[in-house]
Amino acid sequence: MQVAVIGAGHVGLVTAACLARIGHDVVANDDDLAKLEQLRAGRPWFHEPGLPELLAETIAAGRLRFTADKGEAVRHGQVIFICVGTPSRADGSPNLQYLEAVAREVAQALPAGSFRLVCEKSTVPVQTGDRVAQVIAREGPPAADYEVASNPEFLREGSAVHDTLNPDRIVVGTDTQRGTTLLAELYRPIVEATGCELLATDRATAELIKHASNAFLATKISFINSVARVCERSGADVELVARGMGLDPRIGVHFLKAGAGYGGSCFPKDVAAFAHRSAELGVDFGILRETARVNLAARQRVLDKVRDALWHLAGKRVGVLGLAFKPETDDLREAPAMDVVRGLLAEGAEVIAYDPVAGDQAVDLLPEIKLAPEPLDAVEGAHALVVMTGWPELTQLDPVVARERMAYPILVDARNALDAEAFGRAGFTVIGVGRPVRNALTPAWR
Numbered sequence: 001m002q003v004a005v006i007g008a009g010h011v012g013l014v015t016a017a018c019l020a021r022i023g024h025d026v027v028a029n030d031d032d033l034a035k036l037e038q039l040r041a042g043r044p045w046f047h048e049p050g051l052p053e054l055l056a057e058t059i060a061a062g063r064l065r066f067t068a069d070k071g072e073a074v075r076h077g078q079v080i081f082i083c084v085g086t087p088s089r090a091d092g093s094p095n096l097q098y099l100e101a102v103a104r105e106v107a108q109a110l111p112a113g114s115f116r117l118v119c120e121k122s123t124v125p126v127q128t129g130d131r132v133a134q135v136i137a138r139e140g141p142p143a144a145d146y147e148v149a150s151n152p153e154f155l156r157e158g159s160a161v162h163d164t165l166n167p168d169r170i171v172v173g174t175d176t177q178r179g180t181t182l183l184a185e186l187y188r189p190i191v192e193a194t195g196c197e198l199l200a201t202d203r204a205t206a207e208l209i210k211h212a213s214n215a216f217l218a219t220k221i222s223f224i225n226s227v228a229r230v231c232e233r234s235g236a237d238v239e240l241v242a243r244g245m246g247l248d249p250r251i252g253v254h255f256l257k258a259g260a261g262y263g264g265s266c267f268p269k270d271v272a273a274f275a276h277r278s279a280e281l282g283v284d285f286g287i288l289r290e291t292a293r294v295n296l297a298a299r300q301r302v303l304d305k306v307r308d309a310l311w312h313l314a315g316k317r318v319g320v321l322g323l324a325f326k327p328e329t330d331d332l333r334e335a336p337a338m339d340v341v342r343g344l345l346a347e348g349a350e351v352i353a354y355d356p357v358a359g360d361q362a363v364d365l366l367p368e369i370k371l372a373p374e375p376l377d378a379v380e381g382a383h384a385l386v387v388m389t390g391w392p393e394l395t396q397l398d399p400v401v402a403r404e405r406m407a408y409p410i411l412v413d414a415r416n417a418l419d420a421e422a423f424g425r426a427g428f429t430v431i432g433v434g435r436p437v438r439n440a441l442t443p444a445w446r
């Protein structure tokens, strides 16, 4: 099938490459000429495992092309995915100006008499599709044959390619059988290969499924972070509490990892946007305000723990391991680590940070950060070590060597990522999240 993707960001580019991978003929459009040049050379402009290989394969097979010309993309695609950004405004509402602008351009390029399914993939508030349809009705040629649909993505950064090709479900929100049939045909290779459910709904329901899913997952994280606070006051261990809860299939083990809270381009924005849209519709969704408040408090707690351990931060050297908002990505948007680093610097600490891929970008944003080329360089002479992102490679850090290199053996593990017992045995005071502080005197758990 011929497909167009408007917007070659995290969502659009992964969608385009995966649809090309399963055999479709895809044209991806973006306004940024420099990005397009890089993409034509097979190089994604962000870190995403598996994506460079996928680009190389699909470009070489002639199934993925890039263009700056929206009209060309619209003429090509029987299905046209809109994957533009919907950044937050100060009041929490998403800025949908780009979406409107793209809808207008798509409308103006619609060919007369040939059906086009214009599909929102960007996360948008419920009923945004009505607005998109209105713009197209006003701006498109009178004889245009089209439908506006919603087909939200559920991919996670860091495993986006895998998630797209192995989804838990595919949600298609259309108002006609023709639209549903077309999207079912588009996704047939994935449904056949994985057996995942294709859930067909109306458009508003599909839009809402996306916001409700992300808001629920974010709430789960804030819930366990609140449980972690109670654990810290009572001597319980949140890791085991989460496990004990998660074994109940009604609760599930996923997204019950206590830590420094959620970041990234989706959860903070989507929680705020869903609360805002609910309020517009006359619904006070108070849980979401609390979810966001608890989430920001989790970052503040990390800073408080470092200060509690060191007394004054001025003149202290703090090693920070991990800057990206989660492992396997170089995305720093809303990253808890960046707020913690800002706080440390503001109180006069020197910050030496290591991240496998996000270091340079972090220094662009906060030039005061000193970058460590390896994790061990971040511990050198440090008065405390703070783990902010649970990169798997950090678990290789040898506690005995780290102990020798540091000024004070203090580990604040904001992701409960390192082996607390091993660090405790090596002489560290280990301050995790929602678990008792460990040190050399703490008896082994078992």
Ligand code: UDX
Residues within 6 Å of the ligand: 153, 154, 155, 156, 157, 158, 214, 217, 221, 254, 255, 256, 257, 258, 259, 260, 261, 262, 263, 264, 265, 266, 267, 325, 326
């Ligand atoms: C999320 C959704 O998972 C995805 O379905 C949607 O399409 C986009 O938003 P993403 O933002 O890439 O994906 O990351 P995700 O893996 O969901 O993690 C979000 C944040 O929550 C990260 O900062 C992560 O560290 C944090 N998190 C996640 C926790 O603190 N605890 C958990 O148990 C899980």
